[in-house]
Amino acid sequence: MKKDILICGVGGQGTVLASKILAASAMVDGDAVHSAETIGMAQRGGPVTSHVRIGDDAYSPLIPFGSADLILAFEPSEAVRNLCYLKKGGTVIVNSVPVKPVTESLNDTGYDGTEMLSYLRGKCDCIVIDGEELSKEFGSSRYFNIAILGVAAGAGRLGIPQEIVLGEIVKRVPARFTDTNKAAFQKGAEIGAQYAIK
Amino acid sequence: MKEYVMGNGAIGLAALAAGVNLVSGYPGTPSSEIVETIAKYPHEGVHVEWSVNEKAAMEVAAAAAYSGARTLVTMKQVGLNVASDPLMSLAYVGVKGGMVVVSADDPGPISSQTEQDTRRFAEFARIPVFDPASPEEAYEMIGDAYECSEKYRTPVLFRPTTRVDHAYAAIDFPEKTEPKPFEGFIKDSKKWVIFPRLSFANHAMMEKRNVEIGEEFSSYRYNTVEGTSEKAVVASGISYAYAKEFLKDYPDVRLIRIATPYPFPETFVKKALEGVTEVLCVEELSPYNEEQIAKLCGRNGITLTIRGKLTGDVPASGELSTNLLAGIFRKYLNLPEGEGAIDLSDAPALPMRPPVLCAGCPHRASFYAVKKAMQGRKCYFCGDIGCYTLGNAMPLDMCDTCLCMGAGITMAQGFHWTDKEGTAFAFVGDSTFFASGMTGVVNAVYNNAEMILCVLDNSTTAMTGHQPHPGTGRNMMGDIVEKVDIAAVLKGIGLTKVVTVNPLDLDASVKAVLECAALPGVKAIIFKSPCVAIVKPTGKCIVNENCINCGLCISEIGCPALIRVDGQTKIDRSLCSGCGLCSQICPMGAIEAEEVSR
Numbered sequence: 001m002k003k004d005i006l007i008c009g010v011g012g013q014g015t016v017l018a019s020k021i022l023a024a025s026a027m028v029d030g031d032a033v034h035s036a037e038t039i040g041m042a043q044r045g046g047p048v049t050s051h052v053r054i055g056d057d058a059y060s061p062l063i064p065f066g067s068a069d070l071i072l073a074f075e076p077s078e079a080v081r082n083l084c085y086l087k088k089g090g091t092v093i094v095n096s097v098p099v100k101p102v103t104e105s106l107n108d109t110g111y112d113g114t115e116m117l118s119y120l121r122g123k124c125d126c127i128v129i130d131g132e133e134l135s136k137e138f139g140s141s142r143y144f145n146i147a148i149l150g151v152a153a154g155a156g157r158l159g160i161p162q163e164i165v166l167g168e169i170v171k172r173v174p175a176r177f178t179d180t181n182k183a184a185f186q187k188g189a190e191i192g193a194q195y196a197i198k
Numbered sequence: 199m200k201e202y203v204m205g206n207g208a209i210g211l212a213a214l215a216a217g218v219n220l221v222s223g224y225p226g227t228p229s230s231e232i233v234e235t236i237a238k239y240p241h242e243g244v245h246v247e248w249s250v251n252e253k254a255a256m257e258v259a260a261a262a263a264y265s266g267a268r269t270l271v272t273m274k275q276v277g278l279n280v281a282s283d284p285l286m287s288l289a290y291v292g293v294k295g296g297m298v299v300v301s302a303d304d305p306g307p308i309s310s311q312t313e314q315d316t317r318r319f320a321e322f323a324r325i326p327v328f329d330p331a332s333p334e335e336a337y338e339m340i341g342d343a344y345e346c347s348e349k350y351r352t353p354v355l356f357r358p359t360t361r362v363d364h365a366y367a368a369i370d371f372p373e374k375t376e377p378k379p380f381e382g383f384i385k386d387s388k389k390w391v392i393f394p395r396l397s398f399a400n401h402a403m404m405e406k407r408n409v410e411i412g413e414e415f416s417s418y419r420y421n422t423v424e425g426t427s428e429k430a431v432v433a434s435g436i437s438y439a440y441a442k443e444f445l446k447d448y449p450d451v452r453l454i455r456i457a458t459p460y461p462f463p464e465t466f467v468k469k470a471l472e473g474v475t476e477v478l479c480v481e482e483l484s485p486y487n488e489e490q491i492a493k494l495c496g497r498n499g500i501t502l503t504i505r506g507k508l509t510g511d512v513p514a515s516g517e518l519s520t521n522l523l524a525g526i527f528r529k530y531l532n533l534p535e536g537e538g539a540i541d542l543s544d545a546p547a548l549p550m551r552p553p554v555l556c557a558g559c560p561h562r563a564s565f566y567a568v569k570k571a572m573q574g575r576k577c578y579f580c581g582d583i584g585c586y587t588l589g590n591a592m593p594l595d596m597c598d599t600c601l602c603m604g605a606g607i608t609m610a611q612g613f614h615w616t617d618k619e620g621t622a623f624a625f626v627g628d629s630t631f632f633a634s635g636m637t638g639v640v641n642a643v644y645n646n647a648e649m650i651l652c653v654l655d656n657s658t659t660a661m662t663g664h665q666p667h668p669g670t671g672r673n674m675m676g677d678i679v680e681k682v683d684i685a686a687v688l689k690g691i692g693l694t695k696v697v698t699v700n701p702l703d704l705d706a707s708v709k710a711v712l713e714c715a716a717l718p719g720v721k722a723i724i725f726k727s728p729c730v731a732i733v734k735p736t737g738k739c740i741v742n743e744n745c746i747n748c749g750l751c752i753s754e755i756g757c758p759a760l761i762r763v764d765g766q767t768k769i770d771r772s773l774c775s776g777c778g779l780c781s782q783i784c785p786m787g788a789i790e791a792e793e794v795s796r
Binding site for chain 2: 010020023024027032033034035036037038046047057058059060061062065066077080081083084086087090100101102103104105106108109111116117119123124141152196
């Protein structure tokens with residue numbers, strides 16, 4: 001395998017678009033790609049995952065446990081839920097903003113994501129991104145899926161040239177949102193650059 | 199041209215490349231995207247339809263196949279139960295044009311009622327079945343399935359599983375496809391009219407023919423053997439992909455893949471098992487290969503230890519995965535433990551995220567109105583298949599039963615006959631009503647049952663991805679068609695009390711339920727309001743200063759947009775659709791609707 005990347009979050013966060021852009025970028029970069037999506041009942045506020053497998057010898061559409069080079073987590077507890085997929089020495093890029101379960105208002109468990117983040121920090125190479133702060137200038141958290149790709153690319157964890165990813169983003173987002181998405185990607189890349197392995 | 203498509207997309211594109219003339223199906227996860235793909239890509243001259251249910255889809259296709267046309271019928275595995283009546287007979291009558299029936303299995307199950315195995319259905323119906331391991335293979339095998347169907351004049355089953363349906367791969371397909379020319383229907387009642395004599399003759403023919411197909415499958419390109427070890431592994435479909443993922447590091451291990459489970463390729467398997475002392479069958483859903491191999495060995499006096507589900511080496515239920523197989527293979531092949539993964543035994547407890555009805559979902563309002571109106575009275579709430587099965591969750595708790603498509607309507611009658619004191623309700627969605635609800639209503643009227651039918655009409659088939667249905671006025675050919683009016687259907691059946699109400703108007707809805715509950719016989723309430731996922735919200739609700747934080751709104755309806763922030767009740771604006779149900783519940787008048795300009 002050249003690279004296994006797992007994207008995880010909660011239904012509605014835009015993980016599927018991120019996975020499509022990633023797969024398309026890897027193909028433009030000359031690699032064979034396979035991926036798999038969670039579809040169906042799980043989408044209704046449930047946990048969602050996309051498995052992106054880059055390289056010639058992917059047989060299972062799902063990444064085996066302990067094999068992912070990179071996890072892009074849109075939510076702290078979802079990062080922990082999927083940490084079993086990470087290989088030793090792999091990287092987790094995680095949004096620090098928690099999504100409370102929809103049942104939280106009925107049974108308050110006090111979940112706020114902080115316990116998850118400190119656990120992640122103790123377990124792996126972990127880049128924590130404040131999605132709220134990052135999205136502020138774009139007026140909506142819905143650009144986070146593009147920004148996190150920028151973080152991964154800027155941090156040198158993606159293995160795909162930034163301009164290829166940017167090209168695939170432009171192809172896949174509506175024209176009137178192109179500039180904002182480009183800016184979100186670049187902002188992400190700037191943040192990511194701080195974590196680049198020198 | 200090359201495109202990155204879902205496994206279901208690959209199946210649809212392969213059917214177009216094979217010159218399919220007619221495509222029919224009924225939506226159901228994980229199969230729905232096949233028909234949608236064909237409708238999305240150029241398909242001039244191909245008839246594409248969402249049929250009213252799987253039985254209808256199969257019968258529409260059967261006539262086309264009698265005429266020599268190539269047909270594709272798609273459904274999920276439980277849909278095959280609905281279509282089994284025509285399929286079982288069609289297996290005897292046979293076809294002229296190639297007929298491929300895709301029945302997508304759902305190990306887990308992830309979004310289904312059962313873990314049934316379509317390979318068993320193929321054996322039961324005595325027709326061939328193909329079992330692809332990846333989107334690429336699915337693409338290639340569809341063409342083979344048409345060849346097989348036409349050569350042997352039989353419908354052919356094709357069974358992908360969820361992880362093949364929803365996996366993505368780059369598929370190379372022709373830019374331009376054309377439907378295959380066909381002869382048309384040639385009348386011949388000795389051939390196309392099923393009578394006992396024909397069935398007797400054809401049954402004998404089928405059994406003889408299946409031996410021939412099994413022989414032909416023995417040299418099929420996807421029935422393969424890798425490695426030479428005495429301890430062998432047998433896999434098929436996605437289980438082969440999982441097995442191969444692990445065994446790629448152990449190329450000596452003999453890995454036998456069976457891509458055509460029925461008719462079982464006996465000659466191939468016998469040869470593949472030469473020199474084998476022990477075999478482990480890894481498969482999902484049922485021990486099909488395991489049993490076939492046991493029978494084969496018994497008949498041929500082959501001495502072999504056969505392991506799998508029946509010996510407890512492979513779990514009897516649920517999905518397999520490379521991870522699960524890794525443990526099973528290590529034990530079976532005496533391999534050393536793998537490299538230690540990250541130790542997660544000290545992970546904090548994770549929040550549960552059960553699926554819930556969306557914020558603003560009109561089903562929530564419908565359930566709540568019935569609950570409110572019938573408070574303190576003995577009721578039976580029969581649910582059905584769709585998003586609204588989620589009405590079972592707390593705090594609504596409005597779904598006592600759910601069995602299969604349309605069953606709620608007939609089960610409500612059963613509850614009435616066993617307890618006349620209670621009021622029997624059936625909740626059914628609009629698409630499910632057309633699929634298999636109408637006959638149940640006729641049954642109720644005919645047998646003088648007493649019940650209240652609640653049609654939750656959100657103008658779409660929401661759960662499976664918003665497919666059109668007879669009540670929506672659109673079809674898969676892109677035509678604007680006459681809407682089949684549910685109220686008119688119910689009145690036509692003979693119901694005298696049919697009320698249509700907007701569920702988001704709580705008072706009117708409660709009134710409608712009370713009115714119906716006071717009347718004898720079969721009554722219907724059509725709760726009509728579009729799915730929130732397909733309409734743009736017109737407003738948002740806000741909590742004003744009158745709020746005393748009693749939490750009643752949250753504990754009554756459990757809408758995900760109602761949240762508590764630092765002990766204060768708030769509305770999550772990113773989720774709120776402005777349906778206003780909560781504002782009608784609040785005793786303090788503390789929730790107001792706010793118009794949103796767009």
